[in-house]
Amino acid sequence: MVTAIFPAAGQGKRMKASVNKVFLELMGKPILVHTLLAFSRCDAIDNLIVVVGADEVTFIKALLATVPGLKPYKVIAGSTERQYSIFNGLAQLNPATDVVLVHDGARPLVSCQIISAVVEEARKSGAAIAAVPAKDTIKIVDKGDLVEATPDRQSLWTVQTPQGFKKDVIVKAYQQAANDEFLGTDDSSLVERIGVRVKVVQGDYSNIKVTTPEDLLIAEAFMRDGVVAKVVSRVSSSVSGVVSNVKEKIFRKR
Numbered sequence: 001m002v003t004a005i006f007p008a009a010g011q012g013k014r015m016k017a018s019v020n021k022v023f024l025e026l027m028g029k030p031i032l033v034h035t036l037l038a039f040s041r042c043d044a045i046d047n048l049i050v051v052v053g054a055d056e057v058t059f060i061k062a063l064l065a066t067v068p069g070l071k072p073y074k075v076i077a078g079s080t081e082r083q084y085s086i087f088n089g090l091a092q093l094n095p096a097t098d099v100v101l102v103h104d105g106a107r108p109l110v111s112c113q114i115i116s117a118v119v120e121e122a123r124k125s126g127a128a129i130a131a132v133p134a135k136d137t138i139k140i141v142d143k144g145d146l147v148e149a150t151p152d153r154q155s156l157w158t159v160q161t162p163q164g165f166k167k168d169v170i171v172k173a174y175q176q177a178a179n180d181e182f183l184g185t186d187d188s189s190l191v192e193r194i195g196v197r198v199k200v201v202q203g204d205y206s207n208i209k210v211t212t213p214e215d216l217l218i219a220e221a222f223m224r225d226g227v228v229a230k231v232v233s234r235v236s237s238s239v240s241g242v243v244s245n246v247k248e249k250i251f252r253k254r
Contacts, residue, residue, distance in 0.1 A: 001046045001096040002119055004039050004162065005089035008032055008105025009053045009078035020056060021210060022105045027223050031210055032060075033067055034108035034223075040071040042112035044119045048073040049092055050105070051085040083183055083190075087174050093167065099123055100170050102187045103162040106210045109222055115162055117201045122164030127191045129164075130203035131157040160203040163187045169196055 008022045022032035032050070039045045048070070052060050054077040061075045076092055078085030086102055093100065099122050103110065114130050121128035134156040140149040163186065165173075173190040177183075184190045188198045206222045208215055 001094060002044060002099045002101065003047050003049060003093055003097045004045055004101040004103055005049045005051065005086055006032070006035065006103055006105040007051050007078065007082045007085045007089070009051060009056070009082075009085050020053065022052075024210075024216065026108060026210070026216065026219055030063070031108050031219075032105050033063070035103070035105055035110070036064070036070055036073070037067070038108065038110050038112070039103070039115060040069055042115045044112070044116040045071055045101070046097075047071055047094065049089045050075045051078040051089045052076075052105075053078060081183060083174075083177065086187065087178065090171055090174055097167050099164060100167050101162040101164045102170075104209050107161055107207060108210065109204075109219060110162065110207050111204060114201070114203055114207065118162045118164040121199050121201050122166060125197070125199040126169050127163075127165045127188060127196050127198040128201050129186075129188050129198055130160040130162055130207065131200045132160065132203045132205055132207075134158050135205075157200060159186060159188070160207050160209075165191060169194075 008020070022035075023030050025031075026034055036048060036050070039048060050060060050064070050073060052075065057075055057077055064070060064073065064075065074092055076088055078088060089102075090100070099119055101115070101118060101122075110130075118128050118130055134153055135158075137153055138151055138156055139147045140151065142148050165187070169191060170187065173187075173194050173196070176194055177190045182190070182193065184193070191198060208219060208222075210216055210219050
């Protein structure tokens with residue numbers, strides 16, 4: 001069984017919004033709903049755990065009750081830090097779960113292809129993350145804003161979610177981090193601390209996290225482009241069918 005955990009307790013400070021950013025609308029639906037539907041449409045996923053602020057649990061339960069097509073889900077209260085929220089989610093896992101995915105609630109454009117690839121690699125390797133090669137040159141800068149070094153871009157990847165792990169691996173990593181009072185930058189960093197190698201799975205540059213107002217515009221553009229592409233594909237298929245029928249009739253007459 002594969003369970004996906006969605007940390008979604010952010011306050012939207014960088015979005016300059018008065019509400020949690022996952023509640024903001026994208027193409028007529030809250031960002032969180034788009035994210036959950038993306039996973040629900042993917043056969044690799046069995047159930048979902050949504051982790052939100054304690055004061056948002058009732059609202060989210062009511063919201064999701066109106067959304068058709070969701071996989072079985074739980075809505076639980078998170079904590080002050082993303083890492084603590086995910087720890088809460090791990091405590092709610094179905095005992096039959098063997099693979100756990102963690103995915104940002106504000107990352108709505110993920111594809112089933114990426115989700116499935118992360119699940120497959122997590123089962124094989126124990127730990128897998130979606131990532132894309134870094135496009136920009138990265139600088140290491142000291143506290144005085146002076147450049148210390150320029151890492152080779154060929155070895156740098158921008159990490160995304162989902163991040164997937166065998167259940168025993170991620171649970172052990174989180175328990176160790178809690179014991180050590182260690183806060184990591186992402187889930188895979190906790191797994192690295194217990195000596196488990198993490199495999200990179202090719203992500204997609206469109207799989208963005210909606211964090212700023214600009215991100216919201218970019219996500220909408222990607223989504224509109226996807227809709228247009230589907231429409232064009234359907235129209236092309238229809239036109240192709242019509243042309244084939246016309247050709248067939250012409251050749252019959254001949």
